Amino acid sequence: xxxxxxxxxxxxxxxxxxxxxxxxxxxxxxxxxxxxxxxxxxxxxxxxxxxxxxxxxxxxxxxxxxxxxxxxxxxxxxxxxxxxxxxxxxxxxxxxxxxxxxxxxxxxxxxxxxxxxxxxxxxxxxxxxxxxxxxxxxxxxxxxxxxxxxxxxxxxxxxxxxxxxxxxxxxxxxxxxxxxxxxxxxxxxxxxxxxxxxxxxxxxxxxxxxxxxxxxxxxxxxxxxxxxxxxxxxxxxxxxxxxxxxxxxxxxxxxxxxxxxxxxxxxxxxxxxxxxxxxxxxxxxxxxxxxxxxxxxxxxxxxxxxxxxxxxxxxxxxxxxxxxxxxxxxxxxxxxxxxxxxxxxxxxxxx
Numbered sequence: 001x002x003x004x005x006x007x008x009x010x011x012x013x014x015x016x017x018x019x020x021x022x023x024x025x026x027x028x029x030x031x032x033x034x035x036x037x038x039x040x041x042x043x044x045x046x047x048x049x050x051x052x053x054x055x056x057x058x059x060x061x062x063x064x065x066x067x068x069x070x071x072x073x074x075x076x077x078x079x080x081x082x083x084x085x086x087x088x089x090x091x092x093x094x095x096x097x098x099x100x101x102x103x104x105x106x107x108x109x110x111x112x113x114x115x116x117x118x119x120x121x122x123x124x125x126x127x128x129x130x131x132x133x134x135x136x137x138x139x140x141x142x143x144x145x146x147x148x149x150x151x152x153x154x155x156x157x158x159x160x161x162x163x164x165x166x167x168x169x170x171x172x173x174x175x176x177x178x179x180x181x182x183x184x185x186x187x188x189x190x191x192x193x194x195x196x197x198x199x200x201x202x203x204x205x206x207x208x209x210x211x212x213x214x215x216x217x218x219x220x221x222x223x224x225x226x227x228x229x230x231x232x233x234x235x236x237x238x239x240x241x242x243x244x245x246x247x248x249x250x251x252x253x254x255x256x257x258x259x260x261x262x263x264x265x266x267x268x269x270x271x272x273x274x275x276x277x278x279x280x281x282x283x284x285x286x287x288x289x290x291x292x293x294x295x296x297x298x299x300x301x302x303x304x305x306x307x308x309x310x311x312x313x314x315x316x317x318x319x320x321x322x323x324x325x326x327x328x329x330x331x332x333x334x335x336x337x338x339x340x341x342x343x344x345x346x347x348x349x350x351x
Contacts, residue, residue: 027224027228028230030230030231031224031225031228031229031230032224032228033221033222033223033224034223034224034225034230034231034234034237035220035221035223035231035234035237035238035241036221037234038220038234038238039217040215040216040217040220042235042238043234043235043238044235045235045236045239046235048334049097049235049236049239049333052096052097052098052100052101053096053097053100053239055074055100055103057072057073057074057096057099057110058072058073058074059071059072060073060141061118061119062111062136062137062140062141063136064114064132064133064136064137065114065129065132065133065136067114067119067120067122067133068119068120069111069112069113069114069119069120069133069136069137070091070092070111070112070117070118070119071092071109071110071111071112071137071140071141072092072093072095072096072099072109072110072111073107073108073109073110073141074099074100074102074103074107074108075102075103075104075105075106075107075108076107077107077141077142077145078107078142078145078146079105079106079107079146080105080106080107080146080147080148080150080151080174081106081107081108081109081138081141081142081143081144081145081146081148081149081150081151082099082102082106082107082108082109082143082150082151082153083109083110083111083134083137083138083143083150083151083152083153084098084099084108084109084110084111084153084154084158085110085111085113085134085152085153085154085155085158085159085161085162086110086111086112086113086116086117086154086155086156086157086158087155087156087157087158087159087327088156088157088226089116089226089260089262089266090116090117090155090156090158090240090244090262091112091116091117091118091243091244091261091262092110092111092112092117093110093117093239093240093243094110094155094240094329095110095329096110096239096243097236097239097329097333098329098333098336098337101337101341102340102341102344106146106344107141107142107143107145107146109137109138109141109143111133111134111137113130113133113158113161114129114130114133115262115263115266115269116261116262116263116266117261117262118261121263121266122263122269123269124269124271125266125269125270125271126270126271127160127161127164127165127168127271128168130161130165131161131164131165131168131169131172134152134161134162134165134172135165135169135172138150138172148174149171149172149173149174150173150174151173151174151175151176151177151344152165152166152173152175152176152177153176153177153179153340154176154177154178154179154181155179155180155181155327155328155329156179156180156181156182156300156326159178159179159180159181159292160178160181160183162176162177162178162181163176163178163181163290163311163312166286166288166290167284167285167286167288167311170287170288173288174289174348175288175289175290175291175347175348176288176289176290176291177290177291177292177293177340177343178290178291178292178293179292179293179294179328179329179336180293180294180295180298180300180301180326180327180328181292181294181300182300182301182303182304182308182310183304183308183309183310183311210259210260210264211259212248212250212251212257212258212259213257213258213259214250214254214257215257215258216242216245216258218258219241219245219258219259220238220241220242223237223241223244225237225326225327225330227299227300227325227326229297229299229325229326229327229331230325231327231330232323232324232325232327232330232331232332233330233331233333236329236330236333237330240330244260244261244262245258245259245260245261246258246259246260246261284311286313289347289348290312290313290316290317291316291317291318291319291343291347292312292316292317292318292319293318293319293321293328293336293339293340294318294319294320294321294328295320295321295324295325295326295327295328295331295332296320296321296322296323296324297323297324297325298324298325298326298328299325299326300326317347319339319343321335321336321339322335324336
């Protein structure tokens with residue numbers, strides 16, 4: 001997810017790169033502002049969604065590496081553990097309408113990565129730290145208490161964190177499920193992206209922070225998804241968008257306004273080159289059982305099919321969700337639930 005915020009940091013040609021970048025000069029209205037038609041009101045939602053979000057999580061914070069991390073939990077300690085990890089510039093509530101479907105059989109946690117959601121911002125971010133944060137959350141929320149190591153489930157950038165954590169510390173997890181996870185565009189597209197980014201003038205920096213909106217309606221108008229796509233279910237996009245905002249003083253002292261709950265300088269602070277002690281796109285040894293679930297219309301997967309590098313192991317199980325773009329939980333949430341449920345029932349195979 002992203003709004004009218006674009007990253008400034010340069011990216012070496014083979015670096016991990018799933019930053020949210022608009023590549024089109026103009027976007028259709030349903031992509032540019034998917035919530036505009038509702039003028040700040042909540043879109044109507046079906047009963048299954050109302051029932052899911054009615055199962056409110058326990059909201060706590062877990063300390064890791066000197067930072068407080070936002071954590072949501074469902075289900076009883078003592079059942080097998082599941083850890084959900086969100087995508088770039090997102091937050092733990094991206095899973096709040098998915099996680100309850102697993103709460104009867106699992107101890108479930110959803111975390112906000114450092115620099116996102118209500119978690120603390122840092123002076124520096126790294127894949128190693130994200131992996132250690134996930135382990136701290138898993139330990140603190142009882143995900144190990146069910147008689148086996150937890151299963152990690154990550155979307156997009158969060159899927160990248162799950163993958164690298166699984167490679168670096170396979171002893172920490174039972175299995176890994178990546179949801180529409182990419183590892184950068186094809187080389188020929190990267191130069192085009194960088195040229196477009198250089199032309200951007202509204203990039204937030206330390207002396208030019210994210211925009212503050214005078215009203216909730218104005219902020220919701222600016223919500224959009226990255227990579228660009230329509231919001232398949234606007235009621236889900238609205239739910240996510242409202243929880244992506246925080247109130248802050250207006251610059252002119254006229255009261256409180258709204259801005260996004262993520263560190264706008266995260267990409268400038270993120271060390272991706274040292275994700276696994278060297279080139280993050282180099283071939284790696286994978287011992288953790290892994291599955292990749294992806295959307296049939298996903299631009300992330302299009303990049304891979306077009307030749308974008310990927311460290312995924314050959315022969316890894318991949319499951320396609322029909323009629324879904326990159327943000328599968330928005331487009332096809334129940335299909336995603338069904339796919340994960342089926343996996344958990346029969347996979348990974350017992351040795």
